[in-house]
Amino acid sequence: AQSVTQLDSQVPVFEEAPVELRCNYSSSVSVYLFWYVQYPNQGLQLLLKYLSGSTLVKGINGFEAEFNKSQTSFHLRKPSVHISDTAEYFCAVSGYGSSNTGKLIFGQGTTLQVKP
Amino acid sequence: GAVVSQHPSRVICKSGTSVKIECRSLDFQATTMFWYRQFPKKSLMLMATSNEGSKATYEQGVEKDKFLINHASLTLSTLTVTSAHPEDSSFYICSARAHTGELFFGEGSRLTVL
Numbered sequence: 682a683q684s685v686t687q688l689d690s691q692v693p694v695f696e697e698a699p700v701e702l703r704c705n706y707s708s709s710v711s712v713y714l715f716w717y718v719q720y721p722n723q724g725l726q727l728l729l730k731y732l733s734g735s736t737l738v739k740g741i742n743g744f745e746a747e748f749n750k751s752q753t754s755f756h757l758r759k760p761s762v763h764i765s766d767t768a769e770y771f772c773a774v775s776g777y778g779s780s781n782t783g784k785l786i787f788g789q790g791t792t793l794q795v796k797p
Numbered sequence: 798g799a800v801v802s803q804h805p806s807r808v809i810c811k812s813g814t815s816v817k818i819e820c821r822s823l824d825f826q827a828t829t830m831f832w833y834r835q836f837p838k839k840s841l842m843l844m845a846t847s848n849e850g851s852k853a854t855y856e857q858g859v860e861k862d863k864f865l866i867n868h869a870s871l872t873l874s875t876l877t878v879t880s881a882h883p884e885d886s887s888f889y890i891c892s893a894r895a896h897t898g899e900l901f902f903g904e905g906s907r908l909t910v911l
Contacts (some may be wrong), residue, residue: 704845724803724890724904725841771840783829783894785841
């Protein structure tokens with residue numbers, strides 16, 4: 682079984698400042714890791730994913746995340762945020778290889794509030 | 798990119814009525830679709846896995862007689878909330894799995910039960 686913990690429920694930050702949204706996971710098997718963004722009253726949009734290979738993953742909208750197996754973390758970062766980045770961000774995990782059923786386990790979400 | 802459409806995007810109904818929400822994969826075939834429920838300020842909770850041509854697999858604690866799922870074709874899955882009550886009010890999101898294994902999410906359907 683897998684679980685995901687997003688350590689911060691809300692992250693306020695000023696425009697053009699850097700931001701890090703933290704995510705830790707727990708799993709007895711290897712996993713795939715994802716970050717999704719959700720704007721108000723909308724579905725989910727994939728920001729980036731880690732499947733294998735390089736532990737630094739670059740996604741859309743200038744976001745990147747680093748997979749750290751020893752710390753079981755997959756923190757999301759952006760060097761300079763914009764007002765338009767204000768949204769809910771979800772970290773998610775799914776099983777790897779034959780354990781990948783397509784089911785995603787989501788973290789609790791982090792609200793990123795970008796202030797002018 | 799691949800698109801998943803949900804309909805309706807918003808629905809308001811009276812308590813005791815049933816509501817059907819559709820999830821369609823518009824440009825790919827999806828043998829597997831997933832239904833999630835999202836409470837306000839909360840994460841997404843997986844309700845069930847919908848497999849084309851077979852019965853849905855429900856997560857623990859989800860009432861299968863309450864939330865009926867039908868996956869009649871490779872591009873359509875439906876979620877019917879039967880005898881809806883105010884506590885069923887929520888944001889329901891589906892995702893569809895392409896043959897590559899990639900998942901695509903719908904825009905969500907907000908159900909309000911009066």
